[in-house]
Amino acid sequence: MQLLNTHPIKKSDLGFHGNLFGGKLMAWIDAAAAGFAMELCDTPRMVTIKIDECIFKKPAKEGQLLKIYGGVKGIGNTSITLYLEARAHNVYSGQQKVVLSTNITFVRIDEAGDPVPIADRIKAKYLLQNDKLDATSSKDLD
Numbered sequence: 001m002q003l004l005n006t007h008p009i010k011k012s013d014l015g016f017h018g019n020l021f022g023g024k025l026m027a028w029i030d031a032a033a034a035g036f037a038m039e040l041c042d043t044p045r046m047v048t049i050k051i052d053e054c055i056f057k058k059p060a061k062e063g064q065l066l067k068i069y070g071g072v073k074g075i076g077n078t079s080i081t082l083y084l085e086a087r088a089h090n091v092y093s094g095q096q097k098v099v100l101s102t103n104i105t106f107v108r109i110d111e112a113g114d115p116v117p118i119a120d121r122i123k124a125k126y127l128l129q130n131d132k133l134d135a136t137s138s139k140d141l142d
Contacts, residue, residue: 005031025060068085069084
């Protein structure tokens with residue numbers, strides 16, 4: 001996974017109980033994932049079609065950094081599914097705790113909003129990266 005975005009958590013980002021407001025976190029994750037999908041697919045025409053279950057595992061507090069990490073989970077004909085993880089980062093200790101993780105699926109669209117195929121060169125690049133990861137994982141098992 002790669003770091004996609006970092007947000008300092010401010011008082012204006014907090015909900016009633018002094019924790020990062022869940023809606024704010026969801027907006028940050030969707031925006032980070034959208035930018036990542038656009039970068040990976042070499043097009044600004046990517047739209048969110050599905051966000052899987054979101055379980056808020058730990059609270060994030062004012063003064064922490066919220067770091068959003070992402071990676072490719074799968075790529076289809078017109079869609080790409082990304083795994084996203086939001087972590088609360090303590091600036092004093094460097095310790096990170098997972099606040100939320102989810103899968104988000106995006107579809108590539110044309111000017112009319114209809115799905116169009118993701119370029120074969122993008123799919124090939126993703127498959128090549130996965131093959132390299134698989135080879136590295138296999139070596140670790142030997």
